[in-house]
Amino acid sequence: MKSKFRLSFSFILAALILVGGLQMENAVAASTSVSKTSTTAQQCKQFIERLGNQALDIINAPNLSDEEVMAEFEKLVNENFSIDSMANFCLGRYARVLNQSQKTVFTRCFVNMLVRFYASNFKEYKAAKFVVSGAKEKAKSQYLIETRVQIPGKKDVIIIWSVRHEKNGEFKIRDATTDDVSMAQIQRAEISGSISEKGVEKFMNEFETKYAKQITKIK
DSSP: OHHHHHHHHHHHHHHHHHHHHHHHHHHHHHHHHHHHHHHHHHHHHHHHHHHHHHHHHHHHOTTOOHHHHHHHHHHHHHHHBOHHHHHHHHHGGGGGTSOHHHHHHHHHHHHHHHHHHHHHHHHTTTTOEEEEEEEEEEETTEEEEEEEEEOTTSOOEEEEEEEEEOTTSOEEEEEEEETTEEHHHHHHHHHHHHHHHHOHHHHHHHHHHHHSSOOSSOO
């Protein structure tokens, strides 16, 4: 009877130790996951802060011509935006319709379109201060970074950046939202709508005519 009791007690004790160990492992794993997410979110915030301040530095540089400013913004866009993903998103279902040559032309023109848009907008923020005010994980490897453009005498402009942490460790912007309006959604509606209305060939001719070359003046 005693031996049975000892056996049962030993079994229960071993089970408790095993369960306790598993719970501890799960807690450590969860803690590590939260820590990793927190660290990545912080890195993502720093990425956007650096990028925003770089853009303002370019706009405020006293010795840069408009042409040089556009060239600097082109570097920022190419290095920090997820160009291929954004271009495909804006094409929508037409991404499967364009041939490879047309896609190459579209992507090159798409970059010029982004450069014009962001250079023109940041020009209005010359005297502003760029502040990162929050960050949250939207999905796995995707973050929303809230920023405030503080302009003297005016209401803050809130821009929420959608950023993806790529497999190679880099951060890439996929969208920017202002006043609950997504730039990517607007561009998609305009581009897809234009292709639907005009057809691929006419759209491509007009798009290339408008954006094939980078402008030398910031509007």
